[in-house]
Amino acid sequence: MASTASSFLVVFLLVAAAATTPARSCAPSDLHALLSVKAALGNPATLSSWSPSSPNCCAWDHLRCDDAGRVNNVFIDGADDVHGQIPSAVGGLSALMSLSLFRLPGLTGTIPPCLTALSNLQFLTISHTNVSGPIPEALARLRSLDSVDLSNNKLCGGIPAAFADLPNLRSLDLRHNQLTGPIPAGLVQGQFRSLILSYNQLSGPIPRDDAQDEINTVDLSHNKLTGDPSHLFVPGRPIGKVDLSWNYLDFDLSKLVFPPELTYLDLSHNRIRGTVPASLERLSTLQKLDLSYNNLCGPLPRGHGVIKHGCKPYAHNECHHGTPLAGCQDLS
Numbered sequence: 001m002a003s004t005a006s007s008f009l010v011v012f013l014l015v016a017a018a019a020t021t022p023a024r025s026c027a028p029s030d031l032h033a034l035l036s037v038k039a040a041l042g043n044p045a046t047l048s049s050w051s052p053s054s055p056n057c058c059a060w061d062h063l064r065c066d067d068a069g070r071v072n073n074v075f076i077d078g079a080d081d082v083h084g085q086i087p088s089a090v091g092g093l094s095a096l097m098s099l100s101l102f103r104l105p106g107l108t109g110t111i112p113p114c115l116t117a118l119s120n121l122q123f124l125t126i127s128h129t130n131v132s133g134p135i136p137e138a139l140a141r142l143r144s145l146d147s148v149d150l151s152n153n154k155l156c157g158g159i160p161a162a163f164a165d166l167p168n169l170r171s172l173d174l175r176h177n178q179l180t181g182p183i184p185a186g187l188v189q190g191q192f193r194s195l196i197l198s199y200n201q202l203s204g205p206i207p208r209d210d211a212q213d214e215i216n217t218v219d220l221s222h223n224k225l226t227g228d229p230s231h232l233f234v235p236g237r238p239i240g241k242v243d244l245s246w247n248y249l250d251f252d253l254s255k256l257v258f259p260p261e262l263t264y265l266d267l268s269h270n271r272i273r274g275t276v277p278a279s280l281e282r283l284s285t286l287q288k289l290d291l292s293y294n295n296l297c298g299p300l301p302r303g304h305g306v307i308k309h310g311c312k313p314y315a316h317n318e319c320h321h322g323t324p325l326a327g328c329q330d331l332s
Helices: 002-020 028-040 087-094 115-117 137-141 160-166 276-280
Strands: 063-065 071-077 098-104 123-129 131-134 147-149 154-157 172-175 178-181 195-196 201-205 215-219 224-227 239-242 264-266 289-290
Touching: 028 071, 028 087, 087 115, 115 137, 160 264
Parallel strands: 071 098, 098 123, 123 147, 131 154, 147 172, 154 178, 172 195, 178 201, 195 215, 201 224, 215 239, 239 264, 264 289
Antiparallel strands: 063 071
């Protein structure tokens, strides 16, 4: 019993000590910036903890502080009561490393130039909002950017060419916008782990890049891209997911050699010609395949890597010069 009582006493003293430890205070400049941000967004209930009556902003919701008491992470998501444009006061959070504004339908206006003041920013998310206008070229001044997600907005105009020069950018997601023009030269680089530009109105060829670094995802589907993208599958370059569906790509698939790491391949709804290459037989890790709605001809290779996906991936191919693509029922 004495041992149990002593244990309870120790726990009590530790809890009491933690409760009396002074809370980490935040920088006055961050406090002022956050209150200005809240006011500019209509003082939403979502940010009710952002109050001058609680001057230690490091204890507020929707943010995190570093060990020095500087706000380095702001995340506001899933709030219908946030209204207005992205406040210029965000630029006053000079230690910010991550900014996430996600699922905020009341967020409007353009991407403000104040973001370029955030020289430490590594992760930027402005997604599922009603933000519109062009993507500012000035964002490329943020040399520390690692991930940029500007998906599911109403952005228009072209993709800034300077994005290709960002030395640390590994993930770029611009899907579901209204972007036009070509993909900038150098953007499809080996340094990317994920490049998603789908559901826009991008046109022209996919820029050539023969880098051999590993890339996880290239999704350029649902655009107006043309030409030959076979350089994406350069020998020695590991690549996991490729989705180029719903474009105007026109090239000969016959001699293409797919990397063995490929797990997802969708080339459907294009103008691809030739035959299904034998390299498809060796893709033991391929989980998703779709070559439908093209101009492919037969015969199909008879290896397991081809027939295991069934008939659907080869449907609706109109062969113009050669033997029509054989039915899958003939492959067993």
